[in-house]
Amino acid sequence: MSKYSRRDFLKRAGACAVAGTLPISLVEVAFGNSDPKNFTFAFISDSHITQTKGDNFVENWDRGLRRAVAECNLLDPRPDFILYGGDIAQLGKPEEIDHGLEILAGLRGDVHYVMGEHDYYLDLGEHWRKRLGPERYSFDHKGVHFVVLNSILTYPEWTHKAWDSGMQRMLQMARLDNPHGSPFMVGDEQRQWLKEDLAKVDKRTPVVVFSHSPIQKIYKGWNFWTDDAEQVQAMLKPFDKATVIYGHVHQIQYNQIDNISFHAVMATAWPWPYPSTYKQAESHLAKLTVPMNRADPFFERDATGWQFIDMHSGNVDMRYVLPGNASRRVAFDEKAGRPMDTRHQDPASRIPPQNHY
C-alpha cells in the first residue's frame, strides 16, 4: 500500500488542468493488491511527430504526445517504468525524432523504446540508435522477463532495392495501404538472438514481448502483420504466461493464441479504422476484440490515447486512457484463460459507437 491516500492523490491531481481525464479508478486497483511483486507501467505509442518546415511541426500530433506525457506524469504512485511503442517520427527525420524525444524527456521515470517503421526506413534506424541505443534488448523486473524486438524489418531485397534515396524508401513504407510495400518481420538473425535470450529464462517466469507490429497475422494489406509471427509464437509457447504488446495499429485489439495474450495500444496521434471496414479485402481481427469507439473527427484527440498496465497476476491488465471517453479496461480473465473487456465483453453491453461500418 502506498503512503499516499486517495484524498492526497485527488488533491494533487486537482491542481492540474488535465486532471478531469485522469482515470482515478485505475490507481485504486493498482493500490489494491498487496503482493510486493505487483507493479504497474505506462505505455505511450505512435506519436508520428511531423516536421512541416524548419522548426514547425504538425501541432495536432505534438498536442497528442504532450497530453499523454502530462497525464502519465500525474499517475501516483508512479509506474515502475514507461514503454514507448514506436513511431516517434512520421518520416524518420532526425528533426522529428529529436523533437519527439524532447517532449518525451518530460516524462518522470525510465523509458524503454521500441523501433517503429516510421523511425527506421529513412536511415535504417541510424539516428534512432544514436539517440536511444540498440533496438533489441531484454530486461528483468520484479520477476517478469521483458523483451523488446525490432519487428518492422522486412525482406532485404526490398530494403536494399535501388532506391533514389532513403526518403523514397521511407515514403513507400509510410503509406499504410501501399500495394508496393513489404511485410514486416523479426528476421532470422533476431529470432536466433531471441532463442538464446529466452533459453536463460525459467519457463514459470512470465514473459512480456514488446514489438511495434503485431506478432500475429491480422491484415497483410496494411501490415497489421508480422511475416514470421508463427515462428516467434513457437518460442513463447513453452512459457506458462506470455504476452505480446504492440503498437502500429492505432486501435484497441486483443487476442489469445494458446498461452500467448496479445494487446495492442492506442496512438497519441490519430486512430486507424479496423481492417474489416475495408470491404474489398478479407482480414482476421480476433473475434474476441470489442472495438474501440468510432472516432469523431471533430474532436482531434478522439480515439487516441495511452495505457496504464497492471502486472499484478503476471498477466496484463490493460487500462486504455481515452481523452473525452470513458477508460476501457481489458484484463486477463483467469477463468476464461484470455483477455476480456471488463465492461463491454458481453454483446449486450456494447454501445452504439462500437459498431464500425
Add this chain to the structure above:
Amino acid sequence: MKHRLLAIPLLLVGLNPSLSALADEFDADDLKRWQAGFMSAVKSGEKLFHGGIKNPNTMSCDQCHPNAANTHPETYPKFQQQLGKVAVLGEMINWCIRNPLKGKPLALDSDDMAALQAYITWERRGVKLAPGKH
C-alpha cells in the same frame, strides 16, 4: 450504329460521331470507353488521396483513411450532427482539407473533387446505400 450516322442531318456530322449517337443506343466499345473514363478519375483521385493535395501540414487523406476506409460514402447525404445540417460527402472532404490538413477547400464541382469522390466510392463498391445512417 455507325452506319445510321449517315442518315442524320449534315449539321451533326461535323461533331464527334460517338457523342452524336442516338440517345438510347450505345455499344460495348462505348461502355468500355466510359468505364475507362471513370477509372481514370478513380486513379487521379487515388493520387490526390495519397499526398496529391498540397497543404501546410504535409498530411494526406490516407494517413487516417487507408484504402479510403472509414469515410462511409454510402451514408451521404446525412445529418452531420457536428455541423448541425445535412451535408454531402464533398463537404466532409472539404472539412478534412480545411481542418486536419489546414489546406484550401476544393470547389464542389471541380475535377479534383469529382476524382476524390470517384476513388472513395470505388473503394466502397458493393456496400448497400444507407443515406442518413450515422
